[in-house]
Amino acid sequence: MTMAWPAPSAADSPMTASCAAALAALLEERTGQRIAENRSWRIDAALRPLLAARSLDRVTQLAALVRTGGDPLLADQVVDLLLNQETSFFRDVGVIEATAELARAAEAANGAPARIWCAACATGQEPLSLAMLFAEDGAPLPSILATDVSAAAIGRARRGAYNQFEIQRGLPIRRMLRWFTSPDEQQWVASPKLMETISFRRHNLVADPAPVGGFDLILCRNVLFYLVPALREQVLDRLAGALAPGGLLLLGAGETVIGLSDRLRPSPRARGFYEAVPA
Template sequence: MMGSSASESAYRVLMGVLESRTGQTLSPSRIWRIEMSLKPVMQRHGIADLDALVAALVTSNSRQLLDDTVDAMLNNETYFYREYSVFDEIAATALERIREINKLRRRLTIWHCGVSTGQEAYSMAMLIAEQGAKWAGWQVDIVGTDVSHHAIGRARVGLYTQFEIQRGLPVQRMVRWFDQTEGGWLAKADIRRRIDFSVQNMLIDRPPLASPADLIFCRNLLLYFSAPMRQKAFARLRAMAAPQSFLVLGAGETVLGQTDQFVASPRLRGLYEPADQQVRSAAAA
């Protein structure tokens, strides 16, 4: 059921704008939230209602209004060390396998696709920093991309509220890697400089990766794609992945029935590998 204060055509246009700009679709459970999500945008731009917003989007060439509208409709839910078991598996096993595979190149590339406000990328940056000597002499690239200008802007700054900093981040890590300021908790420069954040549409843009990704995070993003868009997204992820690499999806996601580009890792629970060349370690050889 559509909202009563706007025409159905306005909702259809807004959903079309979202899909054309991001590949994402709005589920019925999210459609009713459109008006509430867009209220701050309409207030900021002096627009009375959704019909007027749609008219402004059609007649105006304001890039800011379009960016603000799309940003407001996105779900930027994220937090530090989301699902600890996944990060434990990556730290203990996946990174060790990648170290073995890349020991001659001594290069590690991690891509966070749909990184939102950056907590996931900062979690990996802290994990790598805490492993210290293991990565001495290695080129480690951590790249975070998202379609949301607002989210990437926040990620680059690395400033989080008390609620955000406490959500998933243990106190010892909070104190070690963040400074408390008047505006919130600010990631220390040593962690911020380890990550390259940029605005990218994963379906269209090529992420700024200097080499194929050894580890790709794409968690709870593909849930919002239609089946054809999801297949296209998986193909893009495979194109950016190293032949022997790992893909991390959200807890409620799977590749089964979705794509033939990736398969569940036979050894690492919750991780996926390229179907055409699964990761093989020295131990498994």
């Protein structure tokens, strides 16, 4: 993808249309995620912290710095900020609880701990929510792989540290006090027992091969929505190939495989989940 980077100009508004298009193209090139033209305002809002950190006044100045390539980390920082990293603990709690039940059923059927892949895990609240449920039922803990395209998000997830706002989103007080400690007034840190259950790794759903497979459950929620149809098909094929026999895929509430993949179908065993079509 060739991006027409705008040159900064004193006459420019804080963000010109060409600048917004170039930055949106950078995001799509790196991650496959697309920002709709009617949501280009999000670019300006998302990049304001980076402008302040770089002592810049205009997004066009930031775009010009990315274009020159003098700072290899700058493009990564821009992409990280433009990604939609919306997440919370126990988001759609009924779905999280159903996932944990299905994992235990897979363990009973296979005679081995379930393998779970939380794709696009952002800062880690989803896999930690599952880990809490597993730890609380007293049974052996399954293996959870948690991945995200953002190096910054995975770095935060590995630390398992959350601010006061993040810890209160979806997490009941009793669980917060049981599974997190607060070394200071600024953050809450997840218990080592939870963290040792999860392996965090950077992974690009669009560009990278799926992790070596055999997953009993794959969660890939609210990602396909941001991809163009051709990339949705590609990602779904990779997810299907990563499922173990009898494995299940969970997508976001507004996402589907219908019309996008002939390798997956709605599962009659679990409402809202998908399974591989037998060869």
